[in-house]
Amino acid sequence: MRTSLYVHVPFCVVKCGYCDFNSYAIADHVAHDRFLAALDAELAIADPPRRPYTVFVGGGTPTYLDAGRFAKLFEILGHHVDLASAAEVTVECNPESLTREKAAIALAAGVRRASVGAQSFDAARLRWLDRAHDAGAIRRAVGALRDAGFENVSLDLMYALPGETLADWKSDLREALELQPDHLSCYSLTFERGTRLGRELAAGTVEPASETIDAAMFRLTREHLGAAGFRAYEISNFAGRGGPSLHNDHYWLQGDYVGVGPGAASHRGGWRGTNLKTLDAWARAIEAGLLPTGEAETLTIPRRLGEALWLGLRRADGVDLDTIGERLGTDPAPHAAHIIDRFVELGLLERSGSRVRLTEGGVLVADSVAVEFLAT
Ligand SMILES: C[S@@+](CC[C@H](N)C(=O)[O-])C[C@H]1O[C@@H](n2cnc3c(N)ncnc32)[C@H](O)[C@@H]1O
Ligand code: SF4
Structure with a gap:
């Protein structure tokens, strides 16, 4: 059975109001160094296959690490796995922190696919989402990736934001297509418990988009992207020239994967484990020479x-x-x-x-x- 590798980088410049991914606004370089050292040690203990099927470096915000530490991240990965032999190696990039230098570092390390969190091209919607970038930064990030030589660039977008109209969403789709992405992920906004938006929903201070608007935007996405030559190979995912995300398809087909980093999940033949969530708890377990598994279950x-x-x-x-x-x-x-x-x-x-x-x-x-x- 082929096994994939997921690497979780838990740092972000800000915590977006909608996001319940395991990520923290930690700027402290000491914490970043502790993370890198513990990741190296976890890879030695977790022992992923030397030649994983696919590799996905996500977060959090991998590109939030400064260039030296970003290079160190890939140096560490390169010690433990053969990135060049993987069928797909993806790194998540945020527009505000991806630079030409980091794009070149990733490419030289064997990364071939970049997934850029655009979310929207509209200043007000980006602000409402707490995003730390504007539309110009998205364009510059895609430009930096192309200049470095990336041929497979994906964009993440979000729709069904409160007050958003069909015309607004169409305009975001149009702007995204102008950047000629090779793949698109379009997600309907979910109000997750424990997030700022989740709390605002519970307090009744925000009203979600109606189901009718949500469904209309979903249909519009499929029509608009279909007409632009994208194949809706999954509910939220659209393959252009870059084809489908092999890593995500492997998840949807219940493949085996090893996840490293705080809160990362692993799955092997019906065994599922999730790492300790906080940086401190996760790193402390590894520093004591232990696997940082927090919860585990064997699925029936x-x-x-x-x-x-x-x-x-x-x-x-x-x-x-x-x-x-x-x-x-x-x-x-x-x-x-x-x-x-x-x-x-x-x-x-x-x-x-x-x-x-x-x-x-x-x-x-x-x-x-x-x-x-x-x-x-
Ligand atoms: C791992 S997350 C974030 C990746 C990256 N740090 C970023 O911010 O662009 C991957 C994608 O999930 C989507 N997402 C996250 N939270 C969401 C929510 N509550 N509702 C809908 N989509 C969400 C966003 O499009 C995001 O880019
Ligand atoms: S959406 Fe991305 S940048 Fe925002 S908090 Fe979540 S992981 Fe971090």
Whole structure:
């Protein structure tokens, strides 16, 4: 079974109001150095394969590290894994901190794919999201990546912000396409508990976009990007010249991966572990020579099956029940056939042989269809 590697860099210049990723606004270089030393030690203990299938360096904000420390990050990775042999190596880049120098460092280290968090090109929406950059910085970041030689650049965008109109969203899509990205991820804003926006929602001081607007924006995204030659290979992901993200597709197909860094998750054949979340707790475990696993569970076969359908149905190609059955050593039918049949009758799923996928109508209610399989 091929295994991927995820590397989590937990620092950001600011904590965005919507974000519940494990990230902290820590500018202290001592903390950055402690992180790098502990990451090196964790890689030695966690022992990922020398030749991982894909590598994803995310966060947090990897590019928040200064150029010297950013180079050190890749030097450390290069000691433990052969980046050149991976099918895909991605680094997440934030517009305010990606420089030409850092783009060149990443490329020289073997990174071939850059994922830039643009979110929007509108000054007011960027401010509302607490983003530390303007539209000009997004353009400069993409320019720096292209100048360095990156041929696979992806942009992240967010829609369905309170008060945002269809015309606003169309304008963001148009601006993004002008940068000729090779891949796009477009996410509908989620109000996560524990974030500033989550608290504002609970206090009633912010009103989310209506479901009607959200659905209209979702449809507009598919139409607009489809017309521009992008393939909606997953609910929120659109492949242009760069093709799909192999790393994320590996997650959706329940592949094995080793995650290093604070709060990073790992998955190996039904075993799932999550690292201690805070920098201090995570680093302290490693400094004591221990694996920094905080929580771990061995998933039951019905749970793995439920997750295989829940995740896999987000893909345009859907899932192949025979492949899942072979991988898990059990026939999916007794667990899932009644749910699949019900949704086929409702016109939300279609089945052809052993392959099951969402219909055009099903895609619109993907989350409510997919979640049913988790209850099996
Ligand atoms: C790991 S996150 C952040 C990556 C990078 N640090 C940045 O800020 O651009 C990846 C993407 O998830 C999306 N995202 C994060 N929180 C979200 C939320 N609450 N709702 C919708 N999309 C979200 C954003 O588009 C973001 O770029
Ligand atoms: S969205 Fe990105 S920059 Fe903002 S807090 Fe989350 S990880 Fe950091």
